[in-house]
Amino acid sequence: MGVGKLKFRDKLKDESEDIYILALESSCDETAAAVNKNGLKVLANVVSSQVDLHKKFGGVVPEIASRKHLELLLPVIDQALAEAGIDFEDLDAVASTSGPGLVGGLLVTLTAAKTISLALNIPLIGVNHIAGHIYANFIANPEIKKPLLCLTISGGHTDLLYFEDLRGYKILGRTVDDAAGEAFDKISRFLGLGYPGGPAIEKAARAGNEMAVDFPRADLGDSYNFSFSGLKTAVMNYVNNEEQRGNELKINDLAASFQKAVVDSLTANLLQAVEKYDVESVVLSGGVAANQRLRSYIEEKLEEHNLKLYYPPLELCTDNAAMIGAVAYYQYLERDFAPLSISADPSLKL
Amino acid sequence: MLTLAIDTSTDNLGLALMESGQLRGEYNLSLKRQHSEKLLPLIEQIFELLGIQPRELNGVAVATGPGSFTGLRIGITTAKLLGRIFSIPVKGISTLEIMAAGIAEPYLLPLIDARRKRVYCSFYQNLRTANDNFLKEIYQPTAISIAELPELLSNYKEKEITLIGEKKKEVRRVLEANAFSTRLAEAESDLPRAAVLARLGENYFKTGQRDDIYQLKPAYLKKPQAEINWQQKYGNN
Ligand SMILES: [Zn+2]
Numbered sequence: 001m002g003v004g005k006l007k008f009r010d011k012l013k014d015e016s017e018d019i020y021i022l023a024l025e026s027s028c029d030e031t032a033a034a035v036n037k038n039g040l041k042v043l044a045n046v047v048s049s050q051v052d053l054h055k056k057f058g059g060v061v062p063e064i065a066s067r068k069h070l071e072l073l074l075p076v077i078d079q080a081l082a083e084a085g086i087d088f089e090d091l092d093a094v095a096s097t098s099g100p101g102l103v104g105g106l107l108v109t110l111t112a113a114k115t116i117s118l119a120l121n122i123p124l125i126g127v128n129h130i131a132g133h134i135y136a137n138f139i140a141n142p143e144i145k146k147p148l149l150c151l152t153i154s155g156g157h158t159d160l161l162y163f164e165d166l167r168g169y170k171i172l173g174r175t176v177d178d179a180a181g182e183a184f185d186k187i188s189r190f191l192g193l194g195y196p197g198g199p200a201i202e203k204a205a206r207a208g209n210e211m212a213v214d215f216p217r218a219d220l221g222d223s224y225n226f227s228f229s230g231l232k233t234a235v236m237n238y239v240n241n242e243e244q245r246g247n248e249l250k251i252n253d254l255a256a257s258f259q260k261a262v263v264d265s266l267t268a269n270l271l272q273a274v275e276k277y278d279v280e281s282v283v284l285s286g287g288v289a290a291n292q293r294l295r296s297y298i299e300e301k302l303e304e305h306n307l308k309l310y311y312p313p314l315e316l317c318t319d320n321a322a323m324i325g326a327v328a329y330y331q332y333l334e335r336d337f338a339p340l341s342i343s344a345d346p347s348l349k350l
Numbered sequence: 351m352l353t354l355a356i357d358t359s360t361d362n363l364g365l366a367l368m369e370s371g372q373l374r375g376e377y378n379l380s381l382k383r384q385h386s387e388k389l390l391p392l393i394e395q396i397f398e399l400l401g402i403q404p405r406e407l408n409g410v411a412v413a414t415g416p417g418s419f420t421g422l423r424i425g426i427t428t429a430k431l432l433g434r435i436f437s438i439p440v441k442g443i444s445t446l447e448i449m450a451a452g453i454a455e456p457y458l459l460p461l462i463d464a465r466r467k468r469v470y471c472s473f474y475q476n477l478r479t480a481n482d483n484f485l486k487e488i489y490q491p492t493a494i495s496i497a498e499l500p501e502l503l504s505n506y507k508e509k510e511i512t513l514i515g516e517k518k519k520e521v522r523r524v525l526e527a528n529a530f531s532t533r534l535a536e537a538e539s540d541l542p543r544a545a546v547l548a549r550l551g552e553n554y555f556k557t558g559q560r561d562d563i564y565q566l567k568p569a570y571l572k573k574p575q576a577e578i579n580w581q582q583k584y585g586n587n
Contacts, residue, residue: 056580063419063574067567070423074430074564088435104420107386111424114390115431119404340390 023325024109027101035084039329044083066104095328098126099348106344145280154286155181173224208252355548358425359417364544411551422568439560
């Protein structure tokens with residue numbers, strides 16, 4: 001085309017030089033800006049939460065969130081730059097979450113990042129929000145040894161990843177149907193335990209016997225893929241049969257047995273990968289990673305392999321821009337830049 | 351004095367560069383729901399083609415709607431960041447004012463489709479001077495059903511009203527059925543033209559008028575639907 005190509009201000013830097021990145025995030029109900037130096041060093045991490053604004057509606061209202069993101073945008077950027085003690089001119093690149101999330105919100109920081117990129121003639125980096133949550137681990141635990149395996153599990157995805165180093169990852173397996181968190185939500189609702197399903201099932205399971213019912217664990221052969229729809233159907237069939245026979249349902253036992261089946265499936269693939277790949281650590285990420293039964297079971301199994309399990313501290317589990325900036329740094333080193341025509345992708349996958 | 355004009359309020363993506371009263375370039379492209387993908391590449395292109403650096407800008411004029419909320423946020427975000435980075439003035443201008451300011455007739459009714467037989471409109475009287483058109487806002491931007499327009503405009507029955515924009519023919523039928531006299535704007539005036547926005551912006555900047563970029567927001571003219579539903583159920587607060 002001839003036009004539309006950025007002619008970057010200076011030559012691009014490599015790892016031997018200091019690289020400052022302004023990162024922005026607005027995929028849900030937090031408006032956030034951060035300044036990262038060389039990836040994992042967080043110079044500023046400003047998060048303005050709108051949680052209270054959405055409380056009365058019982059969930060995030062996309063249009064209200066988008067309006068608030070636009071209001072908070074400049075204040076969070078100003079604060080991040082001030083806390084980091086730098087100015088726009090000092091930036092080497094600008095990054096924004098490009099998905100997944102609410103499209104109206106994503107477009108606010110993505111458009112801002114594009115404008116900064118054009119105005120300052122610096123690279124634009126589009127970051128996957130899920131990758132951000134994984135890299136939050138590396139910010140919190142810089143001592144994590146590579147190569148490593150990462151199991152990232154939430155309501156939207158279930159992926160098993162292999163990292164040689166932090167510059168990129170290989171997807172070993174993902175769910176072929178429901179995400180693990182989705183299965184928790186559906187079964188929780190089915191058993192009358194409410195929403196969100198993860199904590200509800202976990203709580204009921206604590207008072208139940210996980211050996212009570214032997215639900216099926218999907219076996220997808222040699223692949224590292226996951227499947228939870230068969231398990232979901234099995235739970236529903238079991239409950240319907242018991243009800244038809246007039247047997248009383250032991251909800252806590254069902255919750256515990258279901259949870260154990262999910263934990264077993266997740267752990268089986270992880271351990272299969274541990275056997276195959278010579279890794280130094282294992283990392284958990286995503287909302288379902290908060291499940292204590294899952295953590296303790298995986299920890300127990302990893303001990304046999306002398307491997308340590310990492311998961312991010314609570315304060316880095318909420319959405320923030322520092323995690324976006326961490327991913328962006330490695331994308332910068334890989335020269336993985338976005339064109340100004342990039343748009344938000346509400347269902348972006350890893 | 352170099353002014354960039356940005357309009358992403360309707361299906362039209364408008365971009366213009368005006369340099370001290372001289373139009374250097376203008377895009378008006380009907381791009382439904384593509385503002386996010388197209389705006390920044392087109393800004394980069396217009397700069398490159400004209401051999402101008404972004405840092406040479408002296409001001410940014412941006413359309414504030416009414417219009418598509420998502421579209422408006424794209425344009426306004428861009429204007430805010432340019433204003434912030436280069437420390438230059440930004441002025442938000444009503445999309446309806448842009449439409450009216452392109453026409454030299456005395457009574458002007460710009461219209462934007464608000465769906466379900468409703469329009470966003472405002473009503474202006476054009477007080478022409480030797481140098482420029484000056485618009486006096488008689489009714490400020492509002493969302494109204496087309497059927498209610500004869501009542502809104504009842505004091506202007508003897509005047510000829512120029513109808514501009516989307517739904518102008520439908521509005522004409524309703525007004526003429528109520529004994530109004532109307533004329534239709536020419537096709538090229540139905541869009542909020544980016545060059546007009548640039549000219550208005552330059553005029554505002556010349557007289558020292560600018561907006562606070564921290565307060566600048568779209569003319570939503572409507573609360574989010576969830577808020578309306580909530581208020582219907584629980585009342586105010
Ligand atoms: Zn998140």
